[in-house]
């Protein structure tokens with residue numbers, strides 16, 4: 028993925044807005060909020076910004092933990108994964124990311140479904 032996509036969607040500020048919006052949506056969702064109780068939201072937010080930036084081809088390295096290991100103990104099912112995916116897609120759209128770029132980002136995110144729901 029080229030660095031132009033990161034620039035096109037608005038760089039650091041845009042990704043931060045998307046991630047804020049994503050967690051607002053997730054924490055307002057009764058199906059999901061319990062997963063995040065007691066979590067260090069600032070660390071999670073910072074890693075999520077790095078993660079989305081690197082997926083978007085930005086000059087940002089993801090320094091968090093492996094996606095499977097991070098989520099394995101949470102026992103997330105497919106419906107819960109899909110619910111977060113829908114919130115992410117809406118957050119991208121609401122923050123002005125274009126359809127083609129949303130599709131590219133979501134392709135990368137969907138590839139994480141198996142590791143995150145515990146199917147390796």
Ligand code: HEM
Nearest residue numbers: 062063066070071074075078091092097103107108111112
């Ligand atoms: C849709 C794709 C997803 C992506 C890209 C993603 C990304 C991340 C990232 C980057 C972290 C931080 C890892 C670290 O700090 O080292 C994280 C942690 C976490 N994620 Fe996800 N995640 C996804 C799906 C989900 C889902 C579906 C849930 C729950 C329903 C979830 C719940 C959590 C929780 C609770 C943590 C904190 C774990 C801890 O600190 O022990 N994530 N995720």
